[in-house]
Amino acid sequence: MADNRALISNPADLKPSTAWNETVWAYTSEEELVDHTTKARLCVATLLPFKDKKPDWDGFTKSVRWMQQCAAYYGVEMVFVLNADTGYIFDLSNDLYAEVLKRFRAEFPEQKFITGITARGAENDTAFKAERYWPLLDIAQEHDNCEMMIMTSKLLNTLENEPRRDAYFQIAEHLIRPGIAHALEPSFVSWATPFDPWLFHEIALHPAYVGGKVSTLDEPHFHYWAAMCKGLNLPFSPHSGDDYGIATAIKLGLPLLIGAGVSACPLICAARDMWLLDSVADKKFKTGTGRFDTRVYKLFEAFQSFEDLVFRLDDRMSASPYKHSTAHVLHQLGLIASPEAHPDCKDLRGADEAQRMAEAMRRPKRLAEKLGVPYFGA
Numbered sequence: 001m002a003d004n005r006a007l008i009s010n011p012a013d014l015k016p017s018t019a020w021n022e023t024v025w026a027y028t029s030e031e032e033l034v035d036h037t038t039k040a041r042l043c044v045a046t047l048l049p050f051k052d053k054k055p056d057w058d059g060f061t062k063s064v065r066w067m068q069q070c071a072a073y074y075g076v077e078m079v080f081v082l083n084a085d086t087g088y089i090f091d092l093s094n095d096l097y098a099e100v101l102k103r104f105r106a107e108f109p110e111q112k113f114i115t116g117i118t119a120r121g122a123e124n125d126t127a128f129k130a131e132r133y134w135p136l137l138d139i140a141q142e143h144d145n146c147e148m149m150i151m152t153s154k155l156l157n158t159l160e161n162e163p164r165r166d167a168y169f170q171i172a173e174h175l176i177r178p179g180i181a182h183a184l185e186p187s188f189v190s191w192a193t194p195f196d197p198w199l200f201h202e203i204a205l206h207p208a209y210v211g212g213k214v215s216t217l218d219e220p221h222f223h224y225w226a227a228m229c230k231g232l233n234l235p236f237s238p239h240s241g242d243d244y245g246i247a248t249a250i251k252l253g254l255p256l257l258i259g260a261g262v263s264a265c266p267l268i269c270a271a272r273d274m275w276l277l278d279s280v281a282d283k284k285f286k287t288g289t290g291r292f293d294t295r296v297y298k299l300f301e302a303f304q305s306f307e308d309l310v311f312r313l314d315d316r317m318s319a320s321p322y323k324h325s326t327a328h329v330l331h332q333l334g335l336i337a338s339p340e341a342h343p344d345c346k347d348l349r350g351a352d353e354a355q356r357m358a359e360a361m362r363r364p365k366r367l368a369e370k371l372g373v374p375y376f377g378a
Contacts, residue, residue, distance in 0.1 A: 011232060014198040016161035020224050023197050028227035030248065036277045036292055038253030041077040042268060043114055043239060044261030047326050048083075048092075048100060049336040053343040055096070059336030061107055066335055067265045068111075070375050074269040075284045080104070081114045081149065081257060091344045094120070098139045105143050112147075114180060114257070115140045119153035128155040128163075130170040141177050149180045149213065149257075154191055157184070161199045172208035180257075181212040183221070185241065188320050194221045197228065204229065204236035213257040215241015226252050246307065247300040250275050259322055260307045263329040266375040267303040267364055271296050295371060302364040309360035320347035328357040333377055 008014060009024045020026040044067055049056040064080060071078035082100055083092060092100070104113060117140060119132035133150070140148060156167055172179060181203050184192040194214060195203065203209050214221045222245045225238035239257035240249035249256050250271050261268055274296035276283040287293050310325045324341045331339040332354070341348055349356075361377070368376040 008197075009231070011201050014201055016196070016198045018196065018198050020197055020219065020221070023224075023228075025197065025224050025227035025231060026219075028223070028231070030223070030251065033223075033226055033230060033252045035251070035253030036275060037280050039076060039272050039276060039280070039282045040237075040249070040253055040255045041079055042071065042261050042265075042272065043079040043081050043255060043257040044265065045081040045257070045259040047259075047262050047323065047330060047336075048342070049327055049330065049338065050340045050342055051336075051338040053340075055100075056337055057103060059330070059338075060103075063262070063330055063335045064104075064108065064111075066333075066375065067262070070266040070269045073266075073284075073374060074273045075282055076269045076272050079112045079114055079147075080108075081116070083116045090118070091342045094135055094139065097136065101140060101143055110145070112145050113143075114147045114149050116149045116151050116182070118151040119156070122153060122155060125155060128153075128159060128167055130167060130174070133171050134174060137174055141175075144177075147178045147180055147210070148175060149182050150209075151182045152184045152192060154189075157191055157193060161196055165199055165202045168203055168209075169206060172206055175208045178210040179208045180239070181209050183212065183214040185215050185319075186218075188318065190318075194219075197224070200225060201228065201232075201234075204234045209236065211237035211239055211255065213239040213241055215245065215258075220245075220248075223248065226254055247271070247304060250296075250300075259326060260303070260310065263310055263326045264303045264306055264364065266373050267299060267306075267368060270368075270371065270373045271299045271303070274299065298367060299371065299373075302367040306360050306364045309356065318347065321349050323347070324349045325353060325357055328353050329361065332357060332361065 007024045008022055046064060049059040067078060082104060083097055117133055117136045120135045122132045137148060150171055159167055168181060183194050186192045214225060222238055222240045229236055229238055237255055239255045241258060246256060246260060273284050274293035277292055278286040278290045311319045311322045313319055314321055327341060328339040330336045365377055
């Protein structure tokens with residue numbers, strides 16, 4: 001390991017080949033980043049439920065209203081993520097993708113959303129083509145009060161860092177809404193790789209990208225992102241994903257962009273509020289001591305143990321079936337009519353998933369009752 005004198009702290013010293021372990025940001029402690037005063041937004045990867053092989057639009061609307069209710073109770077800013085992994089982005093036709101956005105905007109005209117954008121029609125390509133992102137961008141950018149989550153694609157991901165940077169910049173030229181750069185997780189697509197520090201810094205400085213999302217990697221890259229952004233005061237907001245960082249993002253006062261926000265919404269909203277000091281105006285439920293509510297540590301444990309089962313790896317070492325698990329949770333909470341998945345989705349759980357999710361919910365339900373957290377079942 002390099003000694004402290006050798007670690008890079010000046011972005012001018014970053015090279016495309018620089019690894020995170022060559023920088024100070026890889027060794028920043030969580031304690032240096034803790035923030036008890038910021039209640040950052042919660043971005044929930046909203047499930048599109050299905051019944052009899054057709055979208056359950058009533059269940060979709062009901063689950064959104066449930067999450068809005070949780071957010072309002074705890075004073076949390078909520079943004080809905082449409083057509084991300086939880087919404088079967090890789091299974092949706094362009095027409096159904098467009099219908100989800102139109103129905104959401106018609107039902108919730110003032111609600112901000114984020115929508116996942118990926119390449120279309122690149123199956124036979126041998127080189128990256130930015131225009132493969134245009135079809136979904138054109139559909140999504142018809143709407144306002146929204147952000148575009150640029151998800152990596154296989155040919156984009158295989159580029160070396162400099163051409164990869166140029167590709168993200170080329171996509172940015174087509175953006176008329178704020179962009180979020182999404183480092184896809186290798187537990188969902190095996191070929192995915194994280195952003196190295198030089199690439200991350202380049203994207204973070206681009207005015208079209210207001211934030212990024214990272215999760216489920218071999219190292220705590222969200223922590224590295226947070227350390228670099230804070231250390232350099234970058235105009236970029238790291239969003240944590242599910243595996244590493246739900247509790248960490250809350251502790252650091254940073255946003256969450258998670259499927260877990262769908263199945264554990266009231267628990268995560270409660271934790272957002274409990275972590276704040278009493279002096280914070282946005283804190284809804286004060287302790288009366290001036291301090292934060294230390295019972296939040298038990299809440300962290302409860303929803304992480306819950307989500308560890310929702311996002312458990314299957315025999316292929318993939319967590320992709322989590323959307324099927326999420327459907328079972330919402331069904332058991334009485335929010336959707338069926339735990340059925342998209343008819344073309346191949347990432348499915350087994351016949352015992354209802355029982356497994358009932359078991360997974362026992363501990364968080366018990367703690368929700370002890371802490372007075374509403375909306376998480378009887």
